[in-house]
Amino acid sequence: MSLAIHQVSKYYGKQAALENVSFRLNGGEIAGFLGPNGAGKSTLMKIATGFLAADHGFAEVNGQRMNEMNVEVRRMIGYLPEHNPLYPDLYVKEYLRFVAGMYHLGRRTKPRVDEMIERTGLTHEYKKRIGELSKGYRQRVGLAQALIHDPNVLILDEPTTGLDPNQLEEIRQLIREVGQEKTVLFSTHIMQEVKALCQRVIIIHQGHIVADGTEQMLTHDI
Ligand code: ADP
Ligand code: ADP
Secondary structure: OOEEEEEEEEEEOOEEEEEEEEEEEOOOOEEEEEOOOOOOHHHHHHHHHOOOOOOEEEEEEOOEEOOOOOHHHHOOEEEEOOOOOOOOOOEHHHHHHHHHHHOOOHHHHHHHHHHHHHHOOOOOOOOOEHHHOOHHHHHHHHHHHHHOOOOOEEEEOOOOOOOOHHHHHHHHHHHHHHHOOOEEEEEEOOHHHHHHHOOEEEEEEOOEEEEEEEOHHHHOOO
16 A cells, blocks of 8 residues: 655656655555645656656555556556546446446446445435536545545545535545545645645655655644
8 A cells, every 4th residue: 555756757848847756655644745836746646647657767556666558556546637537428327337447347337336426425416417516526526436446545636626615624524534544645735735634744846845744844844
């Protein structure tokens, strides 16, 4: 259940999005990845999930090196992108079956989809089309999608941005529950989110890790 980032650098043209980024998350912790817009959070998360190749360095999941082509390692990770491309015309259940199909869950698809609907609190919404749902419920669908193949590590890119206060607390609660059994890395540009959700915080600024420690340091040094 570990995620290790080893000296990762990434350049877009000449511009460095990440420079020599390293950190390690061990089993069953929720870590906040905090930094302003443009700091490099999404880029690092795409590299960690195998959607993007690093120019230097590499990510490791449970001791196995991440590689875009290695389906086995990618399956250990669940990923909710910042702009999750949901299909508004599909019914919630239909969409989750489609995602399960991509992971070749076969006969496990139906029970797994039903379980995810229940665990993410979509029991009263699964007969609706995704386009009819509020942002908070769409985010639940995103969580169900990211968890459908039962990954060890969950990576959430700005999962709470733009939610109203009620939805926000419900999504936080779901993330806390997931954090009891999986390693979770979530990004945010809002310090309050880190305080609400986790002990561990990794701060990134202009592609560099500038702090890595407990969330208490947010109240003191910075
Ligand atoms: P964050 O998620 O913290 O907002 P990003 O990882 O999205 O940061 O971006 C880091 C830097 O890389 C920013 O300066 C951004 O403009 C740049 N960047 C991100 N994606 C691309 C891309 N596809 N092409 C060029 N530059 C990019
Ligand atoms: P793309 O064609 O953009 O590379 P994929 O076909 O790899 O996308 O994945 C399609 C969808 O499946 C994505 O929206 C993503 O949410 C989900 N997905 C793919 N790989 C993973 C993964 N390792 N963990 C979680 N979700 C994934």
